[in-house]
Amino acid sequence: MDLYFVKRSLVERYGEGLPDAASGAVALLDHRVIPDGMPVVLGADMRPVEPLFSWFRYLAYLGREPDTMRSYAYVALRLADYLATRDRDLFSVGEGDLLAYRRQRLELQPVPIDQVTWDREASTINGLFRWMTEVGLLRRGPLRMPKAYGTGLLHGLQVRHLSLDQYLFLRDVGLGGQRPDGEVDVAFRGGFPHRNRAAAELALMTGMRKREWSTVLLPELARRPGGPADFTLQACAKFGRRREAHVPAAPLDLVDTYALLERAEIVEKAACRLARQHRELFVVDSVDQGRGRLSGVLGGRRRTFTMAAMPAGLRQITVRECPGG
Numbered sequence: 001m002d003l004y005f006v007k008r009s010l011v012e013r014y015g016e017g018l019p020d021a022a023s024g025a026v027a028l029l030d031h032r033v034i035p036d037g038m039p040v041v042l043g044a045d046m047r048p049v050e051p052l053f054s055w056f057r058y059l060a061y062l063g064r065e066p067d068t069m070r071s072y073a074y075v076a077l078r079l080a081d082y083l084a085t086r087d088r089d090l091f092s093v094g095e096g097d098l099l100a101y102r103r104q105r106l107e108l109q110p111v112p113i114d115q116v117t118w119d120r121e122a123s124t125i126n127g128l129f130r131w132m133t134e135v136g137l138l139r140r141g142p143l144r145m146p147k148a149y150g151t152g153l154l155h156g157l158q159v160r161h162l163s164l165d166q167y168l169f170l171r172d173v174g175l176g177g178q179r180p181d182g183e184v185d186v187a188f189r190g191g192f193p194h195r196n197r198a199a200a201e202l203a204l205m206t207g208m209r210k211r212e213w214s215t216v217l218l219p220e221l222a223r224r225p226g227g228p229a230d231f232t233l234q235a236c237a238k239f240g241r242r243r244e245a246h247v248p249a250a251p252l253d254l255v256d257t258y259a260l261l262e263r264a265e266i267v268e269k270a271a272c273r274l275a276r277q278h279r280e281l282f283v284v285d286s287v288d289q290g291r292g293r294l295s296g297v298l299g300g301r302r303r304t305f306t307m308a309a310m311p312a313g314l315r316q317i318t319v320r321e322c323p324g325g
Helices: 008-014 019-031 050-060 067-084 097-106 115-134 162-177 191-204 250-261 263-274 312-316
Strands: 002-005 039-042 230-234 242-245 281-289 293-298 301-307 319-320
Touching: 008 019, 039 050, 039 067, 050 067, 050 115, 067 097, 067 115, 097 115, 162 191, 191 242, 191 250, 250 263, 301 319, 312 319
Parallel strands: 281 319
Antiparallel strands: 002 039, 230 242, 281 293, 293 301
């Protein structure tokens, strides 16, 4: 079995030499409402493998994030491959097969996984067999999963704090290219230290989650002169819950320094790649700061989005079209 992930832009790009086939494939994705990121498992005959294909489509229709579906896909594929070594599949699996698989993952494989990782995998496996039972593919599940899998215990957060001195050393030396005495380290092998330091401060001083912080748009950081910035997060926030993000003046000062000294060089280096991907990007040419909206072209169509309602995937392909290219 081979695992793939749906990406509409690739269908459009590589179908240019075969316009009829490409348009048919794109139309099929639209007709079936297949989103980007949905896993597709194909067999040796290049046909979808059931029940995994239908389960992934079910997850996609529920609106699961691409990263979530990707992790589910690898868990399900590992289980299916292991069952094949025992001449079993997802329709014929028994309790002994699943218990053997758990032992394989926790004890016998060259690098056993820990209990926390197994509990996450077990939750995915539970969901797969629960769905198969609900839609009638199985008369009953092979195990009472919640009791047979996992410990049932709540795991504490495995977080190690940094002292202020440790954080400043990480920011200025590890990310910022300075020596411990504050001088510039000419041997620093990293790139764009102002961007690195600004990103670290933005993450720490706003408390944003990784997906929120890593997809912040520059128009969202607009502020009063010398003051903080406040903007609304929703689509890229956890569970899509609307909340306000507050950015203090200190990280904004670092962002301004990065934009002044390094951003132009980064954009110049990326110009050729962005030009090749132009059709796959949301190219913004108008920013309505007062209403929090961006307007531009996406997929050959004129579109307008409210920034708070833009999911992480859309934010990652958003670029600003500036005068002069």
